Amino acid sequence: MDSGLKRIRKQAFSNGFILGAVLLIADILILYALAYSKSVSLIFFSYLLVVFIIPLTAAIILIRHLRKKIGGYWNLRQATSGIFIIFISAYLISSAGSFLFIQYMKPDIMADAKRNSVNVFGNFFEKIDADPDEADKLIESVETQFDSMSKSSAGSVFSNLLSSIIILFVAALIFGAIFKREEPVLLNSNTPES
Numbered sequence: 001m002d003s004g005l006k007r008i009r010k011q012a013f014s015n016g017f018i019l020g021a022v023l024l025i026a027d028i029l030i031l032y033a034l035a036y037s038k039s040v041s042l043i044f045f046s047y048l049l050v051v052f053i054i055p056l057t058a059a060i061i062l063i064r065h066l067r068k069k070i071g072g073y074w075n076l077r078q079a080t081s082g083i084f085i086i087f088i089s090a091y092l093i094s095s096a097g098s099f100l101f102i103q104y105m106k107p108d109i110m111a112d113a114k115r116n117s118v119n120v121f122g123n124f125f126e127k128i129d130a131d132p133d134e135a136d137k138l139i140e141s142v143e144t145q146f147d148s149m150s151k152s153s154a155g156s157v158f159s160n161l162l163s164s165i166i167i168l169f170v171a172a173l174i175f176g177a178i179f180k181r182e183e184p185v186l187l188n189s190n191t192p193e194s
Helices: 003-036 040-069 076-105 109-127 132-150 154-159 161-179
Strands: none
Touching (some): 040 076, 040 161, 076 161, 109 132
16 A cells, blocks of 8 residues: 555545544434433524534535645545545444443433424424324334434444445445545646647
């Protein structure tokens, strides 16, 4: 393995650690928003912000930082490798941290989030005079999602690891194609042009 790829991987892991910490904080914030917010719009916008906008922005910033740190140029293989290491290490740190937070630090947060979400969505559907059958189906769907999340264990996190690795690799490949920057080929003035 060349030293450039080794340097990329080492720096990518530290950037992945930072992204994992950001994702962990985002997961905790969304749990608190779900558990204590009384507004559907606040839950929706905090979910949008914390689940999509902040992680995507942090990932882009860290990817660009990695590329700059190694000299500003990398090919598709280097970009994909570095970005994949960022994503997989962030996933592992975020998943392990969320599991530990939910299981040991704040075990009642999932029950609070489920109870509050059902109440908030139930009140929302009543206010807009939604069809009671449709509202019940949506509330049942929310309850089912919370039940499946609260039953997660260390084993279930690692059983989902294979599919997560595939998804993360595809995402890294897409981001690698977007963020690759090949070193320009300079024309030597001493060589005759054909």
